[in-house]
Amino acid sequence: MSSSHLLFLLPAFLAASCTHDPVFKTPEKVDADKLPHVEQLMVAPPALPLHDQVAKGGPVVIDVRLTVQEKKMKIGPNASIWALTFNGSVPAPIIVAHQGDYVQVTLVNPKTNSLTHNLDFHAATGAMGGGDLSEVAPGQEATIRFRVIKPGVFVYHCAPGGAMVPLHVASGMNGAIMVLPRNGLTDENGDAVKYDRAYYIAEQDYYIPKDEQGKYKEYDTPSAGFADMLQVMKTLTPTHLVLNGAEGSLTNENAMQAAVGQKVLFITSSCNLDARFHIIGGHADLVWNGGSFNDKPATDYETWAVPGGSAVAALYQFREPGVYAFLDHELIKALVFNAVGQVKVDGEWNDDLMKQVAKPHASE
Ligand SMILES: [Cu+2]
Numbered sequence: 001m002s003s004s005h006l007l008f009l010l011p012a013f014l015a016a017s018c019t020h021d022p023v024f025k026t027p028e029k030v031d032a033d034k035l036p037h038v039e040q041l042m043v044a045p046p047a048l049p050l051h052d053q054v055a056k057g058g059p060v061v062i063d064v065r066l067t068v069q070e071k072k073m074k075i076g077p078n079a080s081i082w083a084l085t086f087n088g089s090v091p092a093p094i095i096v097a098h099q100g101d102y103v104q105v106t107l108v109n110p111k112t113n114s115l116t117h118n119l120d121f122h123a124a125t126g127a128m129g130g131g132d133l134s135e136v137a138p139g140q141e142a143t144i145r146f147r148v149i150k151p152g153v154f155v156y157h158c159a160p161g162g163a164m165v166p167l168h169v170a171s172g173m174n175g176a177i178m179v180l181p182r183n184g185l186t187d188e189n190g191d192a193v194k195y196d197r198a199y200y201i202a203e204q205d206y207y208i209p210k211d212e213q214g215k216y217k218e219y220d221t222p223s224a225g226f227a228d229m230l231q232v233m234k235t236l237t238p239t240h241l242v243l244n245g246a247e248g249s250l251t252n253e254n255a256m257q258a259a260v261g262q263k264v265l266f267i268t269s270s271c272n273l274d275a276r277f278h279i280i281g282g283h284a285d286l287v288w289n290g291g292s293f294n295d296k297p298a299t300d301y302e303t304w305a306v307p308g309g310s311a312v313a314a315l316y317q318f319r320e321p322g323v324y325a326f327l328d329h330e331l332i333k334a335l336v337f338n339a340v341g342q343v344k345v346d347g348e349w350n351d352d353l354m355k356q357v358a359k360p361h362a363s364e
Helices: 003-017 164-169 223-233 331-335
Strands: 037-039 061-076 079-086 095-098 102-109 140-147 152-157 174-180 197-206 240-243 256-259 263-270 275-279 284-288 298-301 303-306 310-317 322-328 340-346
Touching (some): 061 240, 095 102, 152 263, 174 263, 240 322, 263 303, 322 331
Parallel strands (some): 095 174, 197 263, 256 340
Antiparallel strands (some): 152 310, 284 298, 284 310
């Protein structure tokens, strides 16, 4: 066969070797009522629920239960908030599914709560991401089922309408879902890539009102603080910016763990503000910009961007032991506001990658 023939065949070969569904394809309908159900037990971030990286068999219905907890939460040494949470954590638990699965979420709003809540999944299609179908007053529960047709990482959040949307989101009511390709993740060459560990990290902005003495105010109920909080929000200047809900959530005894040689998947999100994540002394080997697993991952980033209202996944193989700062490289956010975490990495030091050639000493 001549080389011109080979060139002619190239586009067909590339199309055939691509395992992704076309972007505009709506999957064929399945009788979801006949599919097996798999209960997913939610865990508090940064942990992920137990899951397979490569799907075993065909689509399933993943059952998820989220219970709203309105609770006072300390977010820093001098401030607390009426956190509005799904299952008690900020961010809310991350859900993991595979492309083509169905996610069946029961949202429970106990009668001891004071506000109406719902769920807007950026991974879902129609009905305000499910928001229109999942709104529950205190004492109610509702169940929605949506199919995850696009692979990637996406945020979900409460969206009860109007200014209540940012008020609830800025009170902690946001989380993420990871929709893996059925065959798992692929690297920049299209080859399968597995992670040894995964963590979910969310940047959270808070707008806590102060009293005349400059002390952060506290309120008897969540809604009692909303009018004051709205005034702080209008400045577009948060009073607190943290990772995973509160200062210190991911540092010291709460640090993320890894070992030299392990590939760690970081799912990062920010529901309101733009964020940018960086590992001091490390990199992102792979970044799925915009959160899409249908796109080829970018390679060797120093810092990756997370536009407000989205999640982005980055994979890094740790090559040196030590305590790495994991932060927003808007350094004021990281080191004045405390939007910082840590990854503690065990293993053998590699002199080839870094070595102190001369200890600090008096210069000649
Ligand atoms: Cu809410």
